[in-house]
Amino acid sequence: MNAPGSALSVERLVVSMGAQQILHEVSVTVPERGIVTVLGANGVGKTTLMRTVSGVYRASSGRVVFHGQDITAQASHRIVALGLAQAPEGRQVFASMSVRENLLLGGAMLGREDFDATFAQVLDRFPVLRQRLGQQAGSLSGGEQQMLCIGRALMSRPRLLLLDEPSLGLAPKIVRQIFELVTSIRAAGTAILLVEQNVRQALKVADYGYVMEGGRIVLEGPGAELRDDARVRDAYLGGA
Numbered sequence: 001m002n003a004p005g006s007a008l009s010v011e012r013l014v015v016s017m018g019a020q021q022i023l024h025e026v027s028v029t030v031p032e033r034g035i036v037t038v039l040g041a042n043g044v045g046k047t048t049l050m051r052t053v054s055g056v057y058r059a060s061s062g063r064v065v066f067h068g069q070d071i072t073a074q075a076s077h078r079i080v081a082l083g084l085a086q087a088p089e090g091r092q093v094f095a096s097m098s099v100r101e102n103l104l105l106g107g108a109m110l111g112r113e114d115f116d117a118t119f120a121q122v123l124d125r126f127p128v129l130r131q132r133l134g135q136q137a138g139s140l141s142g143g144e145q146q147m148l149c150i151g152r153a154l155m156s157r158p159r160l161l162l163l164d165e166p167s168l169g170l171a172p173k174i175v176r177q178i179f180e181l182v183t184s185i186r187a188a189g190t191a192i193l194l195v196e197q198n199v200r201q202a203l204k205v206a207d208y209g210y211v212m213e214g215g216r217i218v219l220e221g222p223g224a225e226l227r228d229d230a231r232v233r234d235a236y237l238g239g240a
């Protein structure tokens with residue numbers, strides 16, 4: 001049931017941890033070159049969804065289809081090699097490694113030529129990382145670590161990028177940069193699945209959005225429609 005032109009199709013995904021069912025038949029579609037956002041309060045299952053799509057967690061039932069290929073049971077490194085990369089929640093970088101080493105790891109599966117070209121592209125996108133290539137990743141500011149986390153994901157040349165709360169806890173100026181980045185990564189041809197606390201900004205950049213509650217999708221629609229939806233306004237936009 002993977003519609004033509006869709007980068008990702010999550011079909012009735014069920015995920016359980018021990019006896020607790022976390023995701024209840026969650027279905028989400030990301031079109032090629034689309035930006036799709038998943039919104040919802042803490043603990044509703046957004047990160048579980050991202051980690052299952054990227055092969056870190058296993059589904060009990062349902063399917064994850066990437067460009068027409070069933071990847072539900074694939075190992076996470078295989079999924080990255082197919083072109084699906086994740087910048088995980090909490091801007092995880094290898095703190096004791098240099099910025100350069102972190103980026104090398106992200107592009108480890110590329111041949112020499114592709115690697116050099118991609119490395120140059122990523123540094124053009126993140127000039128701040130170019131200045132810090134030899135520095136330990138753990139010594140970067142929060143915003144710089146987030147840029148490194150996204151840059152590392154981009155090193156695998158993904159066709160789809162999963163971003164789990166990239167703007168969380170960052171200063172307003174950096175938050176603006178992150179959202180500009182999301183738009184420019186899509187303009188370069190990569191589809192994006194974005195989990196965000198910053199609902200207002202997320203709905204501004206997203207073509208389409210889903211709202212999760214208690215492990216279920218309870219509302220979905222085009223970004224502009226969700227922004228005007230009374231339920232979204234009351235619950236996530238402070239009634240504004």
Ligand SMILES: Nc1ncnc2c1ncn2[C@@H]1O[C@H](COP(=O)(O)OP(=O)(O)O)[C@@H](O)[C@H]1O
Nearest residue numbers: 017020022040041042043044045046047048049
């Ligand atoms: N590895 C895990 N083991 C057990 N429970 C988990 C695990 N990961 C997440 N959960 C539970 O799943 C629910 C959803 O968590 P999560 O996906 O992190 O939500 P969100 O990202 O929306 O804040 C929470 O109740 C959380 O406690």
Ligand SMILES: [Mg+2]
Nearest residue numbers: 046047048089
């Ligand atoms: Mg989360």
